Amino acid sequence: MIDELTTLEGLPAEALAYKLGNRSAVEWVLDQYKPYKSADKTIQERFNNYDFAQYKEQVIDLVQNVVYVSVETMKIVKEL
Numbered sequence: 695m696i697d698e699l700t701t702l703e704g705l706p707a708e709a710l711a712y713k714l715g716n717r718s719a720v721e722w723v724l725d726q727y728k729p730y731k732s733a734d735k736t737i738q739e740r741f742n743n744y745d746f747a748q749y750k751e752q753v754i755d756l757v758q759n760v761v762y763v764s765v766e767t768m769k770i771v772k773e774l
Contacts, residue, residue, distance in 0.1 A: 697729070697746060700754070705761060712764035719760045727753045 702720075710718045717725075729746040732738055746753075 697750065700750065702757070706765050708768040709761040709764040712768050719764050720757060723753070723757055723760050727756075 705720065709720055712719055714722050727746070727749065732741075
């Protein structure tokens, strides 16, 4: 799930099998770009200006690229 309106479906198993440390590259990208709100009211008032909706299309494009690279990398690894 990217946000409450957008979900990911039909990801190839190879894309999730390609790991960066203990999680897949796709999971890593989604974790880095997820909306975040601080519990601290001062931080919320002064610095909470990240609007995920502005970057949503870019994140979707990035996820598509990461899925492609992950699948191709797993093909290469299997051939080795």
